[in-house]
Amino acid sequence: MVILYSSHPEVIQSWQSALKSEEIHICHHEKALLLLLQTVTSNVVLLLEERHYDDDGMEGFLDLLQTEYPYVKTMVFSHKPNYTQGSIFLKFGIKAYGNTHMAPIHLQEALKVVNNGDIWLYPDFIQTMIQTLSSQKTSLHVRHDLLEKLSHKEREVALLIKEGLSNKEIATREGTTERTVKAHLSSIYEKIGVKDRLALALLL
Structure with a gap:
């Protein structure tokens, strides 16, 4: 199961189009997301857009996911990804970090890497x-x-x-x-x- 979590319709549409072969669930609000997560216990990948929160709020939410829903593989996306932010998020167990509007082929590859149990990061971050x-x-x-x-x-x-x-x-x-x-x-x-x-x- 792949969960798309964003309050921006254009982002959801872009991700959904790129991952149309996947079993997709869409959430626009945190409450709906947490309710959905309570109904599943394995094989969940969450695509999360960081614009939902400021830095402190994001860290708190990632900590909640890591503590209460450790089976969720969280992929975080930002409009302006950077090494400092990504390094902080990695400490909370995220499995991928990249640009919100990355090309579909790269999003598909990132999801494949995460599903295989590895961590995906964009090339400049790795460098x-x-x-x-x-x-x-x-x-x-x-x-x-x-x-x-x-x-x-x-x-x-x-x-x-x-x-x-x-x-x-x-x-x-x-x-x-x-x-x-x-x-x-x-x-x-x-x-x-x-x-x-x-x-x-x-x-x-």
């Missing part, structure tokens, strides 16, 4: 997170045992990922194409046993 983590580490923390599994070029790419560079930035730095960088990343993920660049950065 900022990696850069923040990288700034908190020193070169002493590099996992040389993992890097030894990689070719020379793959090691270079992996270390640039650890620094928080995007594929485009890596391609420019290495004098190659983004397609080649993506090919290196696929090989790196397979050899090291991770699923994405964030997992790679955390491991290194």
Whole structure:
């Protein structure tokens, strides 16, 4: 079950159109949402627009969801998503954070990721997170045992990922194409046993 929670008809319409193959329930008010949540106990994904609340109110509501309805996988959307806000919301157990008006194909992918038990975040958020983590580490923390599994070029790419560079930035730095960088990343993920660049950065 997918619950769409927004008081703005245009947002509901956009989400509903993008997720038309899903079993959808629509709520425009918090009271109606909480009543609905009391009737289900599993397999619930909630798409929530953060415009319903100010920051304190949003945190309080997310805390309520996490405490009283832990089976609900909450996806939060903002008209102007940013790293600071998203980082706070993640502490309350949300499973996705992105732009309210993201393209349908990206919304579908986000829902798929959440349904698979993972967390979905937009690319710029992940890049900022990696850069923040990288700034908190020193070169002493590099996992040389993992890097030894990689070719020379793959090691270079992996270390640039650890620094928080995007594929485009890596391609420019290495004098190659983004397609080649993506090919290196696929090989790196397979050899090291991770699923994405964030997992790679955390491991290194």
